[in-house]
Amino acid sequence: MTCWDIVSDYGLRSLGFGERLLPRDNFTICQQVVLIGSGMIWNIYFGLLALVSGFFLAVATAVGKAHDNPMLRKPAEWFIFVFRGSPLFIQFFFAYFTFQSLKGAYPIFTPLTSAWLGALIVLFLNTAAYSAEIFYGALMSIPKGDIEAADAYGMSGWKRFRRITFPTMLRLAWPAYTNEAIFLFHATTLVFMSGFPARSQMGDALYYASYFADKTFNPFIPYPILAGFFILLTLTVIVTFGLINKQLNRHLPQTNRAKIRLRLNLIR
Template identity: 45%
Template sequence: MDLTAIPFFNDLVTLFKPALFNIYFALASIPFGFPFAILLALAKTSSKRWLRWPAEVFIYAFRGSPLFIQFFMFYSLMLSFNQTLWKPLGVSEFVLHPLFIGPIVLVLNTSAYAAEIFYGALRSIPKGEIEAARATGMNTWQEFWVVKWPNMLRLAWPAYTNEVVFLFHATALVYFTLPVIDEQKDLMNKASELFKQDYALFVHFSAAAVYFLIISMLIFWVSSLFYKYLTRHLNTNRSIKLKPNYLR
């Protein structure tokens, strides 16, 4: 049987390159969003107002506004400095490029959501462990690395995994809000282009959905392995389940 004669399989081949752009936006955002989120969470737990208030305002602003609007507003802000700043510096094409703006907005958005996750994990750390660390004479830095850091990761990891998957799904909005340059189309843009040719909506968008499903499953799998490592000292077999529980 010739699979190339089946439109669905043709779409899978055609959408492979666009899927790489979605993967790029996710991979370019997570390494920066993760540490930034931790800094925001630590700032929010701080007793110092000059640290806590800016973190709270940032988290509220980016969690309270749609990502779609954030792309528009950030691109408009960068565009407003084009004549006065970017062109004189000779970086106009770079800073206004979707491959640059996309990850920045995604970093700001995911760091706000992840910060709230890590903040909740920090508040859930058993106080007895923190008191024990202080009783042994640990300073603030040692207390964080020995007690707070491993507990925070273990408690927050399942929820953070969901945030990473949501971030990957959110990459579909980049080229819906930012200009498409040359053939740099992601999954949704390319599926929309194919749809306009023959109006086979189910075929084209189903093929795009397959890529989202497969990559999401890979994220869950890798995250589950890391979660098993975080909980290796426990006597229970803990993992992030990939299949739903139909019976409870």
């Protein structure tokens, strides 16, 4: 069997297309690269959708936390505290069993017990909480002169937020938000290691890497392959967010532009 045949058989294996049975013996490097790469489809799916949807909730939560009205401020503060104060793995665990309980009482909630929806909701809420704290810090760092200038021009309410507050907040928060995006994609490896099961062996990249490590008793091939895929994904995120950061700071002199600094998150 050529490597192209392996790609044809297993390239979309994680989505349920192609060969149903996984290789049992005589594992090749091509098989491991293709199947782990196939699993990366789920990691990208979880990370991308959670990041895009979580961005809007994060902005709304940050604005709520910065608001003077305690009816808006307190729920935002508690939301951020709960999801930043508890480990992501535990959030997956409790969410899965909560969704299972809802499924038992109301069958309409059955899709929530599947990783494609249930785990996505957890990642969405988790990244929204972390990102909201980043955006809140940026909101508090907006120079008062910018706000005073907007008031002098007669801007207030939504117009001031759209033209002054929001762009400045993004410009200040974007380097830190880039690190959150990178860690979010890394955190997707917890999905199938937590409560959410991988049905019909339709797992993510770590699921397949663990499969090969268990079968071959040699973790020094599948896990470096997995790390290589995530390094490529991280480089893609850095380049994409770097271009956006450049666009956000296009009006500033080169020496004053905020630069993206990557920081390692040791614990979530």
